[in-house]
Amino acid sequence: MKVVVIGGTGLIGSKLVARLGEHGHEAVAAAPNTGVDTLTGEGLAEVLEGASVVVDVSNSPSFEDEAVLRFFRTSTANLLKAEANAGVTHHVALSVVGTRLLQESGYFRAKQAQEELITAGGIPYSIVHATQFFEFLKGIADAATDGDTVRLAPVRIQPIHSDDVAAAVGRTAVGSPVNGIVEVAGPEAFRLDELIRKGLADKGDPRTVVADPAAPYFGARLQEATLLPGPDARLAETRYTDWLAQQG
Numbered sequence: 633m634k635v636v637v638i639g640g641t642g643l644i645g646s647k648l649v650a651r652l653g654e655h656g657h658e659a660v661a662a663a664p665n666t667g668v669d670t671l672t673g674e675g676l677a678e679v680l681e682g683a684s685v686v687v688d689v690s691n692s693p694s695f696e697d698e699a700v701l702r703f704f705r706t707s708t709a710n711l712l713k714a715e716a717n718a719g720v721t722h723h724v725a726l727s728v729v730g731t732r733l734l735q736e737s738g739y740f741r742a743k744q745a746q747e748e749l750i751t752a753g754g755i756p757y758s759i760v761h762a763t764q765f766f767e768f769l770k771g772i773a774d775a776a777t778d779g780d781t782v783r784l785a786p787v788r789i790q791p792i793h794s795d796d797v798a799a800a801v802g803r804t805a806v807g808s809p810v811n812g813i814v815e816v817a818g819p820e821a822f823r824l825d826e827l828i829r830k831g832l833a834d835k836g837d838p839r840t841v842v843a844d845p846a847a848p849y850f851g852a853r854l855q856e857a858t859l860l861p862g863p864d865a866r867l868a869e870t871r872y873t874d875w876l877a878q879q880g
Contacts, residue, residue, distance in 0.1 A: 634658040634683045635805055638711065639690030641665060643767065644726060647798035648687065648805075657806065663690070670707035673714065680718035686711065687724040687805050695850075697738030704746040712753040722809045723755040726801055729763045729815060729861050736852035756809035762797045763790050763817040763861060766875045773828045775850060777839060782832070784825040786843040789859040791827070792818035793875050796868030815865035820872060824859070827872070834876055 635652055639645040640661025652659035660679060662668035668675035670690065680686065688711060692703035708725075715723060727743050734740035750757050764772065769791065776782050800816040829841040846853070 633685065633806065634660065635685040635687060636660045636662050636679055636683045638662050638668070638670060638686060638688040638707075642689065642691070643765075643794055644689045644798050644801065647795060648689065648802055651798055651802045652805070655802075655806070670710050671703065673710045676710060676714040677717065680714050680720060683715075683718060683720055685722040685724060685805050686715055686720050687726075687801060689726045689801065692739075692742070695739050697741075700739050701742040701745060704742045705749065708746045708749045708753075712749065712755055715755050721756060722805070723750060723753070723757040724801065724805045725750055725757070725759050726797070727759050727761050727813075729761045729817065729865075730858045731761070733855070733858045734849070734852040736848075737850045739850055740852065756811060758804045758807075758810045759813045760797075760801050760804050761813050761815045761861070762800065763792050763859065765794045765797060766791050766818075766870075766872060767794050769828060769831050772824075772849075773832060773837075773839070773841075776828075776847060780839050782828060782839050782841045783844040783847040784828055784841060785845055785847045785849065785854040786823050786825045787854045787856050787859060788821045789824045789827060790817040790821045790861060791872065792816065792868050793870035796870050800866060800868070815861045817861040817865045817867055818872065819867050819869060821860065822872070824854075831876075 637645050640649050641663045649659040649661045662679045692700040731740050731743045825843040
């Protein structure tokens, strides 16, 4: 089976290409640095020739509200059109648990727009909703930092290792389209402020983490369960402490 991975040279994409290859599939990494640009359409027809599945794990180079919306709308529309022309039978996209509940955030409005295009696009599809990656927790802290203080809402979060995300996306890609959403999350829930506090302390980061119920999360206010998966989510195995130990 030929699977084209859009964003195939990034964190998740590179892991996914390797994993699919190990299982005997023809996995092709497609990204601007491989000559494929979903914003302009350059290289799409060529790379999709003979493909059965397209997996989109790409991300916008800019998180500014208008830029990120333009990226996901344009990229997704170009992809779906090229897939229809190429006879692709399964479109898989990686998105985020809680997207629908985070619409105060420009980034998550853009992800919601992407999902709506896929749903209406006519290609059989599966959307994988993952919780935040362990690798992205520092980015959460950085976005919430003012001076030496990190302000975070003390809500629950159930983060996941990127390896486990790649595995979940890979399983979905080689399965039948669900024409809906598949959720995946880590095995443990934490308080967001406590998790970031521990992560910074383990790295010797001197910033102070303050629990603030009004603190925004990338521009959106959080409720207790906004970042948590639903009851039918598939839970991965890698625990946060085990991942931390691997970081050295």
